[in-house]
Amino acid sequence: MGTRYVIKVDLADVWAAPDRKELLRTLAWGDEIVVNNITPTALEIEVVVYVQQQGGSVITQKTTGFIVPRKSQKLRPSDLVAEPASNDVLRVNFVDVQQGDGAVIESPDGKVILVDGGDNQLFARYLAGRFNGTTAAKPKDIDCILVTHGDADHFAGLVEIFDSETLGDVKKQLFIRPHRVFHNGIVKRPSTRNDKRVPDRELLGATKQVAGSTYITGLEENLLEVDDAQMNQPFRRWKAALAHYDQRQKIAFRRLQLGDNEAFDFFNDGAMRIEVLGPIPAEVDGKPALKFLGEPPEGPRIGHESLEDTALRSSGLSASHTINGHSVVFKLGYGGFSYLFCGDLNDESSRFLARENNKGTINLRSEVFKVPHHGSADFSGAFLQAVSPIASVVSSGDENVRKEYIHPRATLVGALGKYSRVPEPLVFVTELVAFFTYEGSVVPTSPARAKERGTFQGFSRAAFGMVKTRTNGSRLLIYTDSANAKLKEAYAYELDASGQPLPAPVKRV
Known part of the structure; x- marks a missing residue:
């Protein structure tokens, strides 16, 4: 032994x-x-x-x-x-889930937070390998599952974890026992009613108009208490999985908003801390509400950062931009290094946060930046400037034509470099740090598909697009794997006497 x-x-x-x-x-x-x-x-x-x-x-x-x-x-x-008792390393891994988000935070003392989970089986497969050997009798304790917002590409993959329990291959099974589930309080309703499209205003729960603006007042706390009829299909599947997990151990549900830092008292230990920076609520009839956001302007918006510029104003009511814009935003700090997670934050909501940063209400400045919305062009330069990252991680992937969004956009990648605080900023894209092997000509196994598609050139995934980070609060390591076992793309930073991060040699033995 x-x-x-x-x-x-x-x-x-x-x-x-x-x-x-x-x-x-x-x-x-x-x-x-x-x-x-x-x-x-x-x-x-x-x-x-x-x-x-x-x-x-x-x-x-x-x-x-x-x-x-x-x-x-x-x-x-x-x-x-x-x-192990002297371990002081925080591990944060950004997992390639294709078009979606999925990250794992592991504290030095073994606490685990899952942030989102994509919409396919990739996150579940990674976790089954990372936390192998679980059974129904001995599930893995997950201290918190944090769903930044209710788009399927951020949480439908979490249901795959539950579904893995019934897979025939034990190496793909993962039994978990989540203690907490945090979210932004917005539950998506079915998009059709009586075979007709439901207006955007009715897709996110009860609303109320105040002074010409529309606010969501029907914010939810315990997802198990929401009627199935008030949920779209991904939410219903997620609720069903949560109901099973709740039988293993009572889950503490919580809707997060700016300032709810005490929700992470289970994780924070002084040197390590999580602060909730968004969404930023309004107050309607004495209760928290979230403003309904609109459609952004079309086309490139280069050089238009003025808050008064009419070209930047959103219009109408957009359920998709509202649920994205009110993503849970949180900052994970450990010693002199910080991570900023932003879900699918967009331009309009980013400006709210940038203004709060300028007022000193919050501090967005972070060394590692999980870039919002998979590198969408719907971003605020003022927000990026406030973050001023040294390393940025874009979670994106184009698995089929339906999910092709041209992410990350060229303007976004350029802005990440422009607004970084260092002369050589790091920009990682999960899709671009994956590696593939050419397999040659392939014929589909289905006769119908073979007739339709014919022979095509096939590739297999040789290495997943993982971006891995480690820090003890005074040193930061960021690295990715190559399909060539001898190769790693790795960078290290250490704090100087004034607390500023400077490049340092990577120590490899």
């Missing part, structure tokens, strides 16, 4: 033998490992490797591996690991 440790260097290569001849995989700072033996030259560890099966599926296997520092590094093997 080995001893549990955590990796103490940025990247640690794991070899099949102590001679460093066959690279199995690379582990990262803060990863937990089981060490079977520590010799003067190497760590002998248990390691999980990924083996591709016929047909393209990937399974995990446990084997023995060795972490062997080079002699020139003048490091002892014992210098590469730390006791």
Whole structure:
């Protein structure tokens, strides 16, 4: 039986033998490992490797591996690991879910927050591998599931986690026990009634007009108490999954808005803190309400940042822009580094936050920026300038024509570079850090599809588009995997004496 440790260097290569001849995989700072033996030259560890099966599926296997520092590094093997009790590394991974969002936050003491989950099985598959070995009797405790807003590409994939419990392949199963579910309070209604399209004003619950503006007053708290008839299909499926989870352990539901920081008391520990910055509510009849937003102007809006510019004013009532614009916005801080999560925030709502930032009500400035709305052109330069990130992550992917939005837009990528506080900002796109292998000519297995489509050129995914980050509050590591096991795109930052992040060498052994 080995001893549990955590990796103490940025990247640690794991070899099949102590001679460093066959690279199995690379582990990262803060990863937990089981060490079977520590010799003067190497760590002998248990390691999980990924083996591709016929047909393209990937399974995990446990084997023995060795972490062997080079002699020139003048490091002892014992210098590469730390006791789990002394682990101080926060891990935040942005998962490639194609056109959608999905991220996992893991605190040094093991607390887990899921932020969104895409609309397909990719997030569930990743989590099943990350938290393998769960059963109905021993589910994985998830401290919080935070759904930034009720668009299916942000939460329908969470239902796939529940559905995985009945899969025949145990390696794809994931049993969880969520303790909390946080959201923005807006539940989407069915889009048709009596075979007719429902007006946008009636799609998000009860509303009221005040001084010429429309406000959503029917904000929900406990999703299990919302009638099925008042939910569209993705919400009904999500409610059904939550009802099953609620039987395992009573779920604490909460609608979040600006200032609800105490909701994260379970996570915050002084050095690590989560602040809720949005949505920003209004008050109608003494109760919180969210303003109905409109359609943005069409076309590129370059060089029009004035709040008074009529070309930037939205028009009408748009349910989609309203639910996006009132995404839960939160800032995760740890020591001198911060992450800003924004859901599908848009131009109009971003301006609300930028104004609050300028007034000093909130502080948007963050080092790592989860870019809103998959890199849409519907953004505010003033907002990006307030964030002034050093690293930005865009979660996007074009899996079919129906989901093609040309994300990220060229104007957005350019603005991220322009408004960064460093001369060489990092911009990651989950779709672009995935890798594919050319498989040659392929014929569909379905005779009908083969007749329709014919032979085409096929590719298989060789590496998923994960963007992984690690920080202990004074150092930050950001890296991605390549299909070539020897390659990583990795960057590190350390705080200088004044608390400013500066590039630092990546420590790889």
